[in-house]
Amino acid sequence: MVLGFTGSNTSIARKGDIPNFPGHQRPKTAQKIRNVPFSPPYGLDLDETTSPLEAGLGWTVKFDKPDFIGHDALRCQRDKGVGRSLALVAFPDMDFVPAPGDAILADGRAVGKVTSADRGWHLRKSLALGYVEPAMAKPGTAVSVKRAADGAARQGIVGTAAPYDPDRKRARA
Secondary structure (H helix, E strand, O other): OEEEEEOOEEEEEOHHHOOOOOOOOOHHHHHHHHHOOOOOOEOOOEOOOOOOOOOOOHHHOOOOOOOOOOHHHHHHHHHHOOOOEEEEEEOOOOOOOOOOOOEEEEOOEEEEEEEEEEEEOOOOEEEEEEEEOHHHOOOOOEEEEEOOOOOOEEEEEEEOOOOOOOOOHHHHO
16 A cells, blocks of 8 residues: 545555556645655656756666766766756745745845745745755755745745655654
8 A cells, every 4th residue: 555645635545546646646735745855846846957966866867877868968967067956945934935936045146946835834834945056055055035926035044855854764663
């Protein structure tokens, strides 16, 4: 049995019981589920313009494997460095939730954009994922996010691991 999330209710289901498992989640539910464990899904935080190295998924690339599509480009990116890195921004409370495309700033300068955001109810903080300049993707870096809709801005702290269970100790218990 596999834990399946359907709508806002949690249910136990076999893999075949849910159409297109696990993509059957409603977008908001899927977003809340993945924001806290820091697992970027395709379509929100990953797309055809994102490399696994930029998204922090370099461990999925087997460079010792013979030629595969994108091998040379990824090897070049690995050797020269990425132009952007996926980072999590945690805000001090749940009052501020940015929208995709909102600017991530450092010292008043745009250093990236939000790809997705939502409230982390268990953490009592709003969380956003976005791509930033690699120098800004260091844990503990202070950044601010400015909402395009109303111009409101809020300071947050960058992290690169899951804020709820960064060492995955609870997941393994």
